[in-house]
Amino acid sequence: MKNIKYILLSMFAMGFLACEYDELDELRENNNNVEDDEVILPDLTVGTADFSNYVAIGPSFTAGFTDNGLFIAAQENSFPNILAGQFANAGGGAFTQPLMNDNFGGLALSGNRIAQPRLVFGGAGPVPLENVIGPVTVSTDVALNNPTGPFNNLGVPGAKSFHFIAPDYGNISGLLTMPATANPYAVRMTGNTPSATILDLAVAQSPSFFTADLIGGNDVLGYATSGGDATLDQITDPATFEVAFNAIIAGLTSNGAKGAVTNIPYVSSLPYFTTVPANALDPSNPSFGPLIPTLNGIFGQINLVYEALGQANRSIVFSETSASPVVIRDESIADISTQMIAVFNASPTFPAFVQSLGLPAAAAPLVANLLGSTYGQSRQATNDDLLTLPSSSVIGTVNSDFFAFLTSQGIPADIAGQFAVEGITYPLDDRWVLLPSENTEIVAAVDAYNATISAVATANGLALVDVNGILTEASTTGIMFDDFLLNTDLVFGGLVSLDGIHLTARGYALMANSFLEAIDATYGSNFVASGNLAKAGDFPTNYSPTLQ
16 A cells, blocks of 8 residues: 555646737727737836835745745746836836856755755656756855845745844854754845844845735745644744734835735645645555455444444545545544543454454454554545645555554554555544644634735735735636636646745746736836736746756
């Protein structure tokens, strides 16, 4: 059962439908005496905005992070750099980014890797770059070769809201503490002012225009990607977020700068949480299907105990004709381990069941304890459970820690292996599954953050980009971008990159255009009507493994 896998990704043909922005359609109708390719567009006007000195601040989306890495090509296709290209047509100046040293991605600290190279498409799904082209040398070393600022792009992958106002977040000494108090991407920006905050670096440039995107995204994302395990990462309290966001916007607008901000999306719209289905166990898999009758026989005994304890809804049954849900541990339900152990030990038929497993009847108390502790908070997953993308490489493998524990208790290795299979006989741990109760916590926090963002944007007259709405639409119906339909399918949807969270270059181009639309609506510019927009065909949805 080690080779059970949840998914087979296959190519599909994408239909292309022509579509333009409403403003351009209206212009064509008003110029119906000329051919489509001869439509006369108005000259670009800036309205009340000043784009001469543009600064971008935010987490990974601002930086251009994609395919689980940051690298030169991705930075060149970051949405702020795309925006800066359009702003250049409206009096915008130079836009400087803290470029990485290569297109491999990854980071080093004094020659030691601290972040791995990017992902690439391996023919069936995402794989590490080195799986395809072999070992590479990560040449971006935060202790040896940081670029010289100041930088217009202050995107810091991994930064939470309060990190932007935290002194020493870019101080290299903080990378050596446990836990680390600094961020290596921030270290590359601070230069000879290592204690400066990221906000300080932005304000020092006296921007005339700024963007602040997805501030608060990482305040819930770390908790979500850890499967809602608060011991690994916690949701930032909305009151803390409110203080941080207000401080960021107050600093950026202190010299009268105008700008645009975004809200943040629900994680359930990201393929990191939607790609692996709850019913990931395929009976046609030769490593799983033939074992179903045996598994159902074993779980049949456990299901009788569930029923006796009034918990029949926890029964575990695998189908021989259709895909079955994986087995998960649900910390939100009552732990009935003790009661299960008592029922097993009291059953006169339990010793015979133990013998059917190839164990002596005398092992009955031991097996009762093992079954009760293993399945006391377990159930099969439903469509409301969000399995994280990394769970795809875990489901069907043997949990080595549990296997070692079983063998230490005197269980033979062959039987221990059968009872330690992730998602089948060993319930998936919390870190692999975002439970409905945990997602509810995230939604509540996102709603609170977005309420703050909306209020602050309104109070300061800022443009507001609805990234939450964009990703929700993309995950349901898809979004037309020029001749391309983009959705959030992993690998082939065109919008979200191979890591399941960050955007592709084409996705960032769509995001840049969304900023331009919001800027037009707020400041009276006409980027959309004048045709000063990013074109979908100019931006890729994936990068070649040979890109160096």
